[in-house]
Amino acid sequence: GAVVSQHPSWVICKSGTSVKIECRSLDFQATTMFWYRQFPKQSLMLMATSNEGSKATYEQGVEKDKFLINHASLTLSTLTVTSAHPEDSSFYICSAWMGGATDTQYFGPGTRLTVL
Amino acid sequence: GESVGLHLPTLSVQEGDNSIINCAYSNSASDYFIWYKQESGKGPQFIIDIRSNMDKRQGQRVTVLLNKTVKHLSLQIAATQPGDSAVYFCAENTDSGGSNYKLTFGKGTLLTVNP
Numbered sequence: 001g002a003v004v005s006q007h008p009s010w011v012i013c014k015s016g017t018s019v020k021i022e023c024r025s026l027d028f029q030a031t032t033m034f035w036y037r038q039f040p041k042q043s044l045m046l047m048a049t050s051n052e053g054s055k056a057t058y059e060q061g062v063e064k065d066k067f068l069i070n071h072a073s074l075t076l077s078t079l080t081v082t083s084a085h086p087e088d089s090s091f092y093i094c095s096a097w098m099g100g101a102t103d104t105q106y107f108g109p110g111t112r113l114t115v116l
Numbered sequence: 117g118e119s120v121g122l123h124l125p126t127l128s129v130q131e132g133d134n135s136i137i138n139c140a141y142s143n144s145a146s147d148y149f150i151w152y153k154q155e156s157g158k159g160p161q162f163i164i165d166i167r168s169n170m171d172k173r174q175g176q177r178v179t180v181l182l183n184k185t186v187k188h189l190s191l192q193i194a195a196t197q198p199g200d201s202a203v204y205f206c207a208e209n210t211d212s213g214g215s216n217y218k219l220t221f222g223k224g225t226l227l228t229v230n231p
Contacts, residue, residue: 004159006159032217034218034219041124042124042223042224043205043221043222043223043224044160044205044221045221046218046219046220049218091157093159093160095159095160097217103148103150103165103209103217104150104162104165105150105219106162107152107159107160107161107162108159109158109159110157110158110159112157
């Protein structure tokens with residue numbers, strides 16, 4: 001149980017284009033979903049917290065207009081990187097929290113974004 | 117937790133040995149801690165967790181120790197296997213179950229198991 005999927009697993013795009021990444025909780029409803037960014041040999045950095053039906057909460061330094069988050073249902077959150085540039089190339093990982101008594105976040109497999 | 121750094125601590129062990137991975141956290145208000153394993157190109161995988169009202173918790177081949185006095189967390193892996201090779205992250209939660217629930221990750225430790 002507690003499986004989280006991401007799509008696509010990798011994407012290559014041209015500079016200036018937008019890319020959408022989907023995060024789904026497959027066998028549970030997620031109260032909250034989180035989006036992280038990870039550069040090579042570094043830790044996970046939280047970008048934003050997403051609650052179903054409400055606006056995402058962005059961490060300091062993360063541009064909300066550049067990283068659009070939509071949490072349409074309790075099982076789906078999307079991250080859109082708008083007008084992507086080479087510096088946006090990174091490994092994007094989502095996680096889901098089912099809430100309640102459990103505090104564990106379950107992570108997706110990640111999406112490798114390369115902007116040319 | 118530790119801030120993101122540019123250098124990943126490494127630990128190299130022989131297959132069959134026990135491994136101990138350490139993590140220091142900075143927020144004394146943290147009340148929930150998790151260890152994650154991340155293999156190359158994959159998302160973090162939950163290993164074991166512990167709440168601040170405990171100082172030890174055991175799982176299958178893994179044990180987590182929490183020392184709140186010195187704000188230190190460790191992960192012990194018994195009889196380490198080549199499949200245990202990965203980066204291990206500790207994460208802390210300062211608002212367990214609350215409206216501001218989120219995890220802060222440590223810098224990670226690369227464990228390499230030599231056959």
